[in-house]
Amino acid sequence: xxxxxxxxxxxxxxxxxxxxxxxxxxxxxxxxxxxxxxxxxxxxxxxxxxxxxxxxxxxxxxxxxxxxxxxxxxxxxxxxxxxxxxxxxxxx
Amino acid sequence: xxxxxxxxxxxxxxxxxxxxxxxxxxxxxxxxxxxxxxxxxxxxxxxxxxxxxxxxxxxxxxxxxxxxxxxxxxxxxxxxxxxxxxxxxxxxxxxxxxxxxxxxxxxxxxxxxxxxxxxxxxxxxxxxxxxxxxxxxxxxxxxxxxxxxxxxxxxxxxxxxxxxxxxxxxxxxxxxxxxxxxxxxxxxxxxxxxxxxxxxxxxxx
Numbered sequence: 001x002x003x004x005x006x007x008x009x010x011x012x013x014x015x016x017x018x019x020x021x022x023x024x025x026x027x028x029x030x031x032x033x034x035x036x037x038x039x040x041x042x043x044x045x046x047x048x049x050x051x052x053x054x055x056x057x058x059x060x061x062x063x064x065x066x067x068x069x070x071x072x073x074x075x076x077x078x079x080x081x082x083x084x085x086x087x088x089x090x091x092x
Numbered sequence: 093x094x095x096x097x098x099x100x101x102x103x104x105x106x107x108x109x110x111x112x113x114x115x116x117x118x119x120x121x122x123x124x125x126x127x128x129x130x131x132x133x134x135x136x137x138x139x140x141x142x143x144x145x146x147x148x149x150x151x152x153x154x155x156x157x158x159x160x161x162x163x164x165x166x167x168x169x170x171x172x173x174x175x176x177x178x179x180x181x182x183x184x185x186x187x188x189x190x191x192x193x194x195x196x197x198x199x200x201x202x203x204x205x206x207x208x209x210x211x212x213x214x215x216x217x218x219x220x221x222x223x224x225x226x227x228x229x230x231x232x233x234x235x236x237x238x239x240x241x242x243x244x245x246x247x248x249x250x251x252x253x254x255x256x257x258x259x260x261x262x263x264x265x266x267x268x269x270x271x272x273x274x275x276x277x278x279x280x281x282x283x284x285x286x287x288x289x290x291x292x293x294x295x296x297x
Contacts, residue, residue, distance in 0.1 A: 027164075047288050058280045059280045
């Protein structure tokens with residue numbers, strides 16, 4: 001049991017470090033003033049990856065039944081997709 | 093045969109132990125209904141922001157530049173780290189380490205306090221600049237979204253405070269930690285929503 005918890009702590013630490021790195025990348029892109037379709041899609045993709053990581057590893061949904069992970073993934077696809085659509089519309 | 097309500101069906105799904113060995117949602121299922129409802133509300137607001145922006149691109153881009161991306165990023169790091177502390181707290185209580193769990197959760201609570209202070213400073217700066225929800229459509233979304241989220245952080249801190257008090261009084265154990273998992277799930281949701289809110293409102297243009 002202790003070994004399982006220790007492994008889970010290590011993976012949580014790795015996830016936390018990745019989340020920190022992705023947050024700094026998002027901030028840097030903003031500071032650099034990057035705009036346009038590619039920057040928007042990249043930033044949105046990073047946000048979706050980060051929230052998926054929080055759901056799967058911090059909320060521990062990766063151990064749960066498919067329906068719960070499906071709801072979370074569906075959220076990313078629908079909300080992220082609609083946001084991207086709205087931004088693409090403004091760029092057209 | 094009696095007709096079942098959708099809620100009863102959901103409860104049955106939550107109680108059903110999968111034969112594949114997959115677990116059910118961590119914590120109290122009732123809170124997960126609340127979490128999904130909150131995510132839906134924020135999701136609608138995020139999409140409404142994006143589509144409103146599509147009709148006022150210049151206004152949104154110009155107003156967005158008045159926000160501090162750095163304080164938004166710091167707050168993201170603060171919430172991510174607090175979530176990580178909560179993960180460690182849950183892990184500690186699963187091993188029956190009440191004190192360690194309490195300390196991790198106190199750390200998460202304090203980080204929540206830092207988020208609140210940074211946010212209050214941000215709100216104060218906008219108030220001092222005579223900016224309100226009626227200033228324009230961007231600020232209406234910015235202030236309502238961030239204030240709505242701010243209230244969730246406060247609620248999360250209250251939940252954490254109750255759990256900390258109980259865990260430090262040996263109210264949870266390696267066999268009974270549903271309350272800790274429930275509070276943790278709420279706190280992660282607060283983090284999860286900010287992770288989308290931050291780039292959407294502060295960065296993407």
